[in-house]
Amino acid sequence: xxxxxxxxxxxxxxxxxxxxxxxxxxAISSQPSGKKTKxxxxxxxxxxxxxxxxxxxxxxxxxxxxxxxKIHQFLFYEKPSKKDIPFDLSGTILFHCGPIIKKTDxxxxxxxxxxxxxxRVDMYExxxxxxxxxxxxxGKGGMxxxxxxxxxxxxxxxxxxxxxxxxxxxDKIKRVIDVWKLEEFGMPEAMWLLEVEGFPAIVTMDAxxxxxxxxxxKESHKILQRLLKM
Amino acid sequence: MLKLRDGIVELYRKVATSLPPDVxxxxxxxxxxxxxxxxxxxxxxxxxxxxxLARETVRPxxxxxxxxxxxxxxxxxxxxxxxxxxxxxxxxxxxxxxPLRPNAVDIITEKNSGDNTGIGFPVLxxxxxxxxxxxIDLMMKGAGCENIGQTYKLPYEELKANRDLEGxxxxxxxxxxxxxxxxxxxxxxxxxxxxxxxxVTRLSKEQLMRKIQDVNEIxxxxxxxKRLLKEINSLGIGPLGFGGKTTALGVKIGVNxxxxxxxxxxxxxxxxxxxxxxxxx
Numbered sequence: 353x354x355x356x357x358x359x360x361x362x363x364x365x366x367x368x369x370x371x372x373x374x375x376x377x378x379a380i381s382s383q384p385s386g387k388k389t390k391x392x393x394x395x396x397x398x399x400x401x402x403x404x405x406x407x408x409x410x411x412x413x414x415x416x417x418x419x420x421x422k423i424h425q426f427l428f429y430e431k432p433s434k435k436d437i438p439f440d441l442s443g444t445i446l447f448h449c450g451p452i453i454k455k456t457d458x459x460x461x462x463x464x465x466x467x468x469x470x471x472r473v474d475m476y477e478x479x480x481x482x483x484x485x486x487x488x489x490x491g492k493g494g495m496x497x498x499x500x501x502x503x504x505x506x507x508x509x510x511x512x513x514x515x516x517x518x519x520x521x522x523d524k525i526k527r528v529i530d531v532w533k534l535e536e537f538g539m540p541e542a543m544w545l546l547e548v549e550g551f552p553a554i555v556t557m558d559a560x561x562x563x564x565x566x567x568x569x570k571e572s573h574k575i576l577q578r579l580l581k582m
Numbered sequence: 583m584l585k586l587r588d589g590i591v592e593l594y595r596k597v598a599t600s601l602p603p604d605v606x607x608x609x610x611x612x613x614x615x616x617x618x619x620x621x622x623x624x625x626x627x628x629x630x631x632x633x634x635l636a637r638e639t640v641r642p643x644x645x646x647x648x649x650x651x652x653x654x655x656x657x658x659x660x661x662x663x664x665x666x667x668x669x670x671x672x673x674x675x676x677x678x679x680x681p682l683r684p685n686a687v688d689i690i691t692e693k694n695s696g697d698n699t700g701i702g703f704p705v706l707x708x709x710x711x712x713x714x715x716x717x718i719d720l721m722m723k724g725a726g727c728e729n730i731g732q733t734y735k736l737p738y739e740e741l742k743a744n745r746d747l748e749g750x751x752x753x754x755x756x757x758x759x760x761x762x763x764x765x766x767x768x769x770x771x772x773x774x775x776x777x778x779x780x781x782v783t784r785l786s787k788e789q790l791m792r793k794i795q796d797v798n799e800i801x802x803x804x805x806x807x808k809r810l811l812k813e814i815n816s817l818g819i820g821p822l823g824f825g826g827k828t829t830a831l832g833v834k835i836g837v838n839x840x841x842x843x844x845x846x847x848x849x850x851x852x853x854x855x856x857x858x859x860x861x862x863x
Contacts, residue, residue: 464645493764515766517632518645538694572817
């Protein structure tokens with residue numbers, strides 16, 4: 353199942369055949385060394401996603417795509433069909449990121465790549481999750497109630513990574529494989545297809561409707577009321 | 583002005599790829615107090631590792647190299663127009679060489695200029711000074727934290743905030759609680775109080791150029807800075823909003839005189855990556 357979906361990723365733009373690591377292993381496994389750390393091997397199924405809970409520390413392996421403001425707006429309003437998108441988005445992770453990438457003679461080199469604030473694309477995300485079969489969102493800051501509902505309904509998780517740690521995270525990106533909409537949207541806003549290895553994140557919104565952000569917000573507001581004596 | 587141009591390119595490189603020592607020290611101190619095995623501690627650990635990596639490999643420590651904001655103090659007789667030209671040229675070169683992320687987008691065409699220059703981009707503030715030293719301060723202001731800044735107009739009934747420092751305190755706590763972890767905490771908060779909207783936003787951003795350990799010379803303001811830092815850190819939002827003891831590293835307040843009818847409070851937020859640096863010429 354895993355292999356089949358991986359190989360389904362096509363490269364219409366460049367036409368080049370990328371070598372994809374095909375690994376016959378379960379999509380999620382526990383790391384023997386770290387008690388709490390789980391390993392995610394992409395792509396994911398709904399069942400895999402249901403195995404992830406708020407608070408899980410994960411390391412991600414496989415192919416992911418980036419997308420921020422413009423990609424979200426485009427997918428939401430223009431509704432391109434799956435065959436019009438050069439990458440297979442089903443079962444993969446959408447990374448809210450506008451990276452710094454340098455063009456080299458034989459492709460691209462990743463320089464710096466951390467998460468961007470996810471809440472900005474909140475109004476588009478629930479539709480994108482359900483239309484394109486996204487199983488995970490990597491970002492920072494968390495997302496709202498509608499996205500949380502869509503995650504529960506469709507089987508998707510929010511993977512909070514470390515905002516600002518862009519050199520560290522760039523080193524977890526092993527390859528820049530391809531890009532879509534580079535000319536039209538520019539480097540930060542294009543959709544980049546990346547291969548990651550050991551990319552760290554924490555599950556802060558799960559497919560069971562739980563959100564760490566909601567809990568912390570509730571608690572901090574209680575403290576605020578006390579501080580303001582209201 | 584060729585040499586100055588190269589100096590500004592190097593200033594860009596330093597600010598984009600290394601964090602000021604006072605900020606790094608504050609993050610180390612925060613890492614030490616967070617609970618063992620917590621997500622807060624794990625996050626700060628990765629942040630510290632990232633700071634080291636970025637410095638050693640001379641790469642931008644955050645991919646959002648932000649909006650460049652320049653505060654220039656120029657001696658009498660040095661042309662501001664020439665300085666502006668030099669800064670713009672240095673910005674183009676720095677974007678290509680370091681590289682920085684091109685962040686300047688045309689409002690009408692939506693095209694990214696590709697070199698971090700455009701209308702009002704970078705942001706430039708000039709002030710003439712006595713003496714012969716040209717001082718160029720640069721802040722590279724990330725957009726995630728810029729987006730969560732807020733302006734309040736006092737009195738504000740909802741918060742029972744009057745036109746006094748207690749009212750300011752209520753606004754700041756409310757602002758932090760509203761934005762939670764969306765702008766990469768631990769934050770540095772810059773607060774500006776005064777008569778006009780444009781003045782307080784500029785004043786609040788200028789506070790972010792102050793060092794973490796800098797103590798306000800007005801004691802009543804210094805007291806409230808300390809109190810606010812303590813109270814913000816009791817909210818439990820924590821590094822990146824994961825929960826924890828460190829939501830802010832510093833609170834800095836600047837004041838101007840106000841109009842009898844106006845009392846504006848502006849809050850500028852910096853993410854933990856409070857990138858700032860100085861070139862003395």
